[in-house]
Amino acid sequence: MYDTPTPEELKKFMADNNLTGADLSALTGVNDRSARRWVQPPKHKGAAPIPWAAWAVILILTGKKTKQEIIKLVSQWKKEKKGRGLYERGNAGRPKKEEK
Numbered sequence: 040m041y042d043t044p045t046p047e048e049l050k051k052f053m054a055d056n057n058l059t060g061a062d063l064s065a066l067t068g069v070n071d072r073s074a075r076r077w078v079q080p081p082k083h084k085g086a087a088p089i090p091w092a093a094w095a096v097i098l099i100l101t102g103k104k105t106k107q108e109i110i111k112l113v114s115q116w117k118k119e120k121k122g123r124g125l126y127e128r129g130n131a132g133r134p135k136k137e138e139k
Contacts, residue, residue, distance in 0.1 A: 043094045046078045046086070053078070056101055066100050067093040 044052060053063070064074040077093075079086035098104040 043089050043091050046080055049089060050078050058101075063097065066097050069093065 053059070058066075060074045060078065061071055063069075063077070064071045067074070073087075076085055076087040077089040081088075095104070095109045099106055099109060
């Protein structure tokens, strides 16, 4: 599974690709505050990990991954039933329990 980066890895990615926090927010459609939270150390008040969907969008728009590569990865997760939110949903919007 392709995990989201840690704040340190995200900062390095940003530096390597000449991206600012404002660039991240523009690429993903979130406000600057949300993008700043992604690069805060985990113990920092208000820190939050970057959502996988936002990371996938950044990878696609910066040319690091293609849309087809991301789709293939998600398809693989669905087959393996890995990854949050990839399970079939019931009527209440909650993941269905697996039958034994």
